[in-house]
Amino acid sequence: GGRTTQVWDATVITLETGKTLALFRCTQLVLYPAAE
Secondary structure (H helix, E strand, C coil), rough: CCCHHHHHHHHHHHHHHHHHHHHHHHHHHHHHHHHC
16 A cells, blocks of 8 residues: 555665765764764
């Protein structure tokens, strides 16, 4: 049904956002180690 599709879409978006945030944090740690 439509509800299952909506949940799946939200899950995919959350996973992609999580990947982006993780990559951003890793980049920060690599480029700005002195900022901690």
